[in-house]
Amino acid sequence: MKLLGPFTQIVTLRGLPEKGALKDEALEVIKNGGVLLHNGRIQAVGGFESLVKMYPEATVEEITQPTVLLPSFVDCHTHTCFAGSRANDFAARNAGKTYLEIAAAGGGIWSSVSQTRACDEQTLFELTLGRVERFLQQGIKTLEIKSGYGLDLENELKMLRVIGRVQQRLGAKARLVPTCLAAHIQPKDFAGSQEAYLEWITAELLPQIRTEQLGQRVDIFVEQSAFGLAESRQFLPKAKALGFDLTVHADQFTAGSSTLAVEMGALSADHLEASTEKEIHALAQSDTVAVVLPGASLGLGEPFAPARKLLDAGASVAIASDFNPGSAPMGDLLTQAAILATYQKLNTAEVLAGLTFRAAKALKLREIGRVEVGYTADLQGYACADFREILYQQGRLKPYVVW
8 A cells, every 4th residue: 555645735526526517615625635545546535644643554655845636637539649740731720721721732631641541550659659648747647549530441440559559558557548530521532422431430440440349439520521410310329339439529610419419328529619508408418528629729719619608507518638630739638728717717626627527427437537535546746735726827837746
């Protein structure tokens, strides 16, 4: 057993509900606290001196500077596995070019597909590993990573195998959750309709993913530039029947697809920048997590998702980075969350919940995201004496230690 402490403050997040608005006054903050760890789990949380007396056999890892302890963060929506850059897209967008104009000039998602297809597996592994290690340094222990830049059998499997290899290399240091996003866009080199392409995914790709045990989540981008509601409504039940959990890129530019996510029992509906009162109400009445992606709003110059309205309506709101080479290249979850909080008036409890146990819910992960007995010992320490400093500094303050 190992006893960590004393911490100036431990923000446990114990007792907070998975849905709805929160108050900062509901946060449990233990001063001069300690945490007892055993076999990767939290065995006890409380006053440090009391724990020292209760567990004299424990090895003490003494904390010698002012430190705030939080659960590690969960980034539940990323596209971390890719090759190449889309700097040209960013420059063109800021110069006034439209999405369609950029795509016609060779940019857009297809640009990342082409660059990722051309990248050999070992190089893609090294690129992805380096990015995941940077996430770990930011206090993000659990990371969802999508495929979707392969869009054929060979390259979708290559991406998912790379994610598995990175997980194998890092072991207990990280928890990677792979998601098949072959339904990102219809590839230019697929000879057939959108319906035929989605049928290919369910008939050929998903069974192979199941055979190789490369993942158990399926995503689809429902949008005018990707896949429509009708074909998505046919695709999602087939993926679910194959044993996959569902998530949906929803309401990014046009409203309506988040209600499809609710209808299909998806774990989450992600983006939601265009959600109206109808979609907000549907999400609030469901068990589908509303995942907001401030990085995409910052990258595209689009409005933020209505996180305040979603919370006030009773939804479970998670915050993720959407790290990808096109619309969200920053990949700094804490900075994005702090900026979102300023514009959407989210309090500290709501942001921390959205970065931890509510984001874990979107990944169907339990016993992650709180400093609580029985929970996984995914912890991070910040060199400050007041937990409010962390969002106040808008991402400038990073964890100095991650357990």
